[in-house]
Amino acid sequence: MSHSTRCAACKSLRRRCTKDCVLAPYFPPTNPQRFACVHKIFGASNITKMLEQLPLHLRAVAADCMSFEASSRVEDPVYGSVGIISQLQEQIIEAQSELVKTKSEIAFHNAQQQL
């Protein structure tokens, strides 16, 4: 088997990439950065274990989510993906308070019209 056919994980871990490699479908050699990132944060053996515990049809989504989580933590080593959650929660609070304000304006308009 030539080097170029090994997946990003096996290439990085300098091992043979067998036909039943759990990581190969989700970590192609064309994107070594994607594997490097999850490897740094979760570790190759944890990623393998987590994927193995899932049915085949859910593994691609799980690998995508783990990649997103890992790259969030590489970008923001303190908050990671939790930083994004906090930002979104603030945005929701903002949008909801604007909604309350706008609805009270409508109520005021309606009251004026009735007068």
Added chain:
Amino acid sequence: MSHSTRCAACKSLRRRCTKDCVLAPYFPPTNPQRFACVHKIFGASNITKMLEQLPLHLRAVAADCMSFEASSRVEDPVYGSVGIISQLQEQIIEAQSELVKTKSEIAFHNAQQQL
């Protein structure tokens, strides 16, 4: 040193908990579940490395965020914390579209009043 003074990490890894243990301040023996969770998802050596790379005053927040991320992935092994991000994004879209609707109602009221 008695067993009860070891941190949750050193207790779980069956090793001596030294005074300079990086994990001890954030993984007390009173909450073994917290360490078990981050250990399962990130691995003890990754958590140690990630904390060591941060200045002391940011480590408590980072440990909390990693614990949150890990418990999200234990609860939802496919989406993890990314599932929460998706839910929040949907809520924002909902709130924003309600806001647009409400603002157009106000514009309608205003136009009517001018007539």
